[in-house]
Amino acid sequence: MRGESLADLLGGRRGAIDATLPPVAFAAGWLIGGESLWAGVGAALVVGAAVAGVRLRRGDRPRSVLIGLLAVCVAALVAVRTGRAENFFLIQLLSNAASALAWAVSIVVRWPLLGVVVGTALGQRGRWRRDPALLRGYGRASWVWTATYVLRVAVFVPLYLGGQVLALVVARVALTWPLVAAALAVSWVVLRRSLPAGHPGLRHPVPPDAATEAPDAPSGTPAHEPEPGQAPGPG
Template identity: 75%
Template sequence: MRDESLADLLGGRRGAVDATLPPLAFAVGWLVAGHSLWGGVIGALAVGLAVAGWRLARGDRPRAVLVGLLAVCVAALIALRTGRAADFFLLQLVTNAASALAWTVSIVLRWPLLGVVVGTVLRQRTRWRRDPDLLRAYGRASWIWVLQYAVRLAVFLPLYAADQVMALGAARAVLTWPLVAACLAVSWWVIRRSLPPDHPGLRHPVTTPAEPALSTAD
């Protein structure tokens, strides 16, 4: 099997690094400005705009850049609306809970989202689902992603309930790009362990032929 990791295919660690900067800027701005909500919001938006400009300059897709910037703006609006600094991280809590649920449901329905994502990147449509070994491997590896979201929720929820803004900013940094990198590595290891040694790899699904239709004469 070709030695090509999920990190090579998905490039998730780079985007995750960028995603940690605005929340950190919010926490630092909030602290430096004397626990001022506007200090945190201005810091987050300034860093978010800088990150967006840098990503556009290096040729990243404008849609992905705008989605990242929009997430920062929505988080800032939520905090300004409620007047509670910890609510800047509420969007992160909601998206992690929704993601954990979506990945779990996808595994149960035998449409594991890891397979959907990788299959889309490789332009395979649904061919990967007709490979029983690959379908099983994606299903097992997708549980690692469910665990990733569950770990975040287990850490974020108590900090959010206790209104620990600086701890939320630090946890967001620690549990974003390092956790994504670990998740990519472990889920790739699970895939490799799940596939038979002679499997040609993610790029070459071994599709099973369709069963012949039964004759009406039988």
């Protein structure tokens, strides 16, 4: 899989950038309106709707777009109902705490979420779990993503408790697309290094029985022949 990475497969950076725009709009409206909660919420909803429209035009899945817009609407509703600007970020804080727990549990039960996400993107369903090397690699790489959620919670909680609205926006931006880009890169390195030499890559899970039969392959025929134009090696 030379030249292909998790960023290519998942496209996480673009979605992460989109996710930062409504919170930034909320802070801008809140400040321009003299710390008016309604101004901030209105700006966030307008920008959220605009982002949803752009995502639909570029071909994103409607369900994903709807979830993103719904998250903005729920955050706005919580802020309005409680009358506290910092509560616009409460849903984000809670979702990161839940995500950290979900990713950690998925690793423990040997269904690492990175494998689930990548396997779904590649149309493999659960075939990747039958490859011990991939299962181990996805488990190790999933800890990288678990750490990102733990880091966000550790930063968000004291800012939220202190009512630091602008600091929450800065943290949201800094810990969204830059952190996602870093997680994509680091987890890709961890995953590649977890695969043994000669493994055909993420697109080609190797079940245990295939690994057992490999030594019996005819002389001169590799156990896992790469696709045309694909260099052998860990992927």
